[in-house]
Structure formats: structure tokens, C-alpha cells
Amino acid sequence: MANILWSALNMLVLLGIIYILFRAAGLVRRHMGWGAAVLFGLALLLMCSRRPTSPAGPSKNLISRAPKSGPVSNASAGHTIDLGGSNKLYLRAEYDSAGGTLTPNGLYAGVSGFMLGHDWEPALGLLQQQGTRLHYWTVLNHHWLLLGTSVFSNGREFEGLMKPDQPLR
Known part of the structure; x- marks a missing residue:
């Protein structure tokens, strides 16, 4: 609200x-x-007229220890979280799945919706296996803007479980 x-x-x-x-x-x-x-x-x-400070590019991988080169993963999972209003957080996890275990390779976050006066910036994240599901933890910086100028900023944590797109064996 x-x-x-x-x-x-x-x-x-x-x-x-x-x-x-x-x-x-x-x-x-x-x-x-x-x-x-x-x-x-x-x-x-x-x-x-304002120009963006940085060009739009691919999403930043929130897992800092992810490999820098080579294939990213052989499986993925997605999850959506309601942020309030029309804003939604979309999480995409990438991992290698072999023999019932997984190795996290990437956690990507994106926010969509009507964001007049708001800016959500993904900061960091963590992804690990918990049974047959993926446990995620991520932090987003929420900037409250008034006519494009930041008035207040706070960090929000999101944590939960997501079901892999492919069942772990």
C-alpha cells in the first residue's frame, strides 16, 4: 500500500x-x-531529459563464486515474489544437476511493474540445495524516488524455497 x-x-x-x-x-x-x-x-x-547512467545489459549474477567461463548450467528454476503494488520480483536459478546433487552457478533477479517513484536494485544472493528443492536468499536495495531523486533507501531480504524445473534424482 x-x-x-x-x-x-x-x-x-x-x-x-x-x-x-x-x-x-x-x-x-x-x-x-x-x-x-x-x-x-x-x-x-x-x-x-536524462540519460541512463549505465547501459542496459544482461542481468548481474548474484552469486559471487560462480564460474567466469564455460557452460553456465544444465538445469534451472524460476520463482516470482510479489513486492507490493504492481511490482514483482522474478528469480531465475541456474545449477548443474548430477546424481541427485546440484552445484549452483547463477542466481539472477529482475523486477517489473509500474515503478514510478521506486527503483529496485538486486544486490547479492545465495543459492543452495535443501532436500529436493532450492533454497534462495537475496537482497534488493529499494530506492524511494521523488521525481527521479533518491529520498530514502532500504534493503529488503527475500528468502524461501523454489522447486527445480527438473526433479532431482
Whole structure:
């Protein structure tokens, strides 16, 4: 519920700023003409456009001791966790399965949903065999943003069991 309220606050602040900027553009147009209003609008667009700090690439492997080269795994498992609002955490575990035991090779996390005012950043994780299931533990950094600026950050831990896609023998 807090996630939805924070997103609504972000939306209200953003709409308020857009309203003020439209009024300012109208004032510039009325006193200085259409040319100045167009230049004012273009200047605002240039100042407001942001480039991502890092290019989007493949997900980071949350297991630090995973092998750097070679085949990643011969089996995998997936799990979904509800984060609140429309946000969901998707976990994908990769492992080698042989003789009823598994060797974890990778744990990947991704977050999807309407995230106005929120940023979820996977930090670290752990994966191990527990009976016929996989025990996972991961930490996500949750950044509360107001118009793209971080206001508060906290870490959240997620722990549980996931069923392998292929039964362990």
C-alpha cells in the first residue's frame, strides 16, 4: 500500500510541475511571443531529459563464486515474489544437476511493474540445495524516488524455497 501511495504522490507532484511549466510557457508567449515560448519549451525539454547512467545489459549474477567461463548450467528454476503494488520480483536459478546433487552457478533477479517513484536494485544472493528443492536468499536495495531523486533507501531480504524445473534424482 505504501508503494502505491508513494507512486500517487510522485504523480501529483509531476502533474503540478507540468501545470506550472505550461502556465510559465503561456506567460512567456504572452509577453515575449511564440518564438520565445518555443525556445523556452525546448530548453525545458533539454534540461529534463536524462540519460541512463549505465547501459542496459544482461542481468548481474548474484552469486559471487560462480564460474567466469564455460557452460553456465544444465538445469534451472524460476520463482516470482510479489513486492507490493504492481511490482514483482522474478528469480531465475541456474545449477548443474548430477546424481541427485546440484552445484549452483547463477542466481539472477529482475523486477517489473509500474515503478514510478521506486527503483529496485538486486544486490547479492545465495543459492543452495535443501532436500529436493532450492533454497534462495537475496537482497534488493529499494530506492524511494521523488521525481527521479533518491529520498530514502532500504534493503529488503527475500528468502524461501523454489522447486527445480527438473526433479532431482
